[in-house]
Amino acid sequence: MTAPIHSIWLMPAPQDGEFLASIVADLSRRFGTPFFTPHLTVRGDTDMKLPALSAAVAQAAGEVAAFSEAVAGIETSEAFFRSFYARFAIAPALAALKQRLDGQANDAFIPHVSLLYGPVEAAAKAAAAAEISAKLAGRRISFDRLCVVTSGQDVPIERWHIVETAMLG
Numbered sequence: 458m459t460a461p462i463h464s465i466w467l468m469p470a471p472q473d474g475e476f477l478a479s480i481v482a483d484l485s486r487r488f489g490t491p492f493f494t495p496h497l498t499v500r501g502d503t504d505m506k507l508p509a510l511s512a513a514v515a516q517a518a519g520e521v522a523a524f525s526e527a528v529a530g531i532e533t534s535e536a537f538f539r540s541f542y543a544r545f546a547i548a549p550a551l552a553a554l555k556q557r558l559d560g561q562a563n564d565a566f567i568p569h570v571s572l573l574y575g576p577v578e579a580a581a582k583a584a585a586a587a588e589i590s591a592k593l594a595g596r597r598i599s600f601d602r603l604c605v606v607t608s609g610q611d612v613p614i615e616r617w618h619i620v621e622t623a624m625l626g
Contacts, residue, residue: 464609480592496570499555529544531543542572606618
């Protein structure tokens with residue numbers, strides 16, 4: 458039997474999470490793509506045992522206060538899980554969490570909150586990105602907790618769910 462796969466998500470504070478979820482829902486309806494909970498992945502696809510992962514998340518969350526960061530821009534790519542996203546700078550608090558929870562992947566870290574998963578026709582995606590950019594570019598998003606989530610590239614999106622939550626600070 459394979460070990461369960463988990464990820465560590467940095468979650469927007471409730472008001473920002475609801476705002477971002479409304480964008481994800483709109484884009485999902487518009488393009489027929491999967492709906493998902495907006496999040497910033499700090500570490501993805503780990504088979505670390507849940508007790509050790511939960512302890513690491515709780516400790517890291519206790520060392521970093523809740524923070525907000527401005528959306529640096531809206532970007533698109535061909536990657537399924539980064540098809541359309543809000544990009545963030547690597548703020549000191551975010552860098553500390555990344556180093557603590559996934560220190561070996563710092564070089565490839567692209568801090569972002571995805572807004573759409575999956576392939577979408579390029580012109581339609583570019584038009585939607587321009588529209589969403591007008592709403593989000595420069596907007597500050599508050600992040601207040603870390604979650605251990607059953608999720609991964611090989612776990613169907615509809616089966617993703619939060620297992621543990623640790624408030625920052």
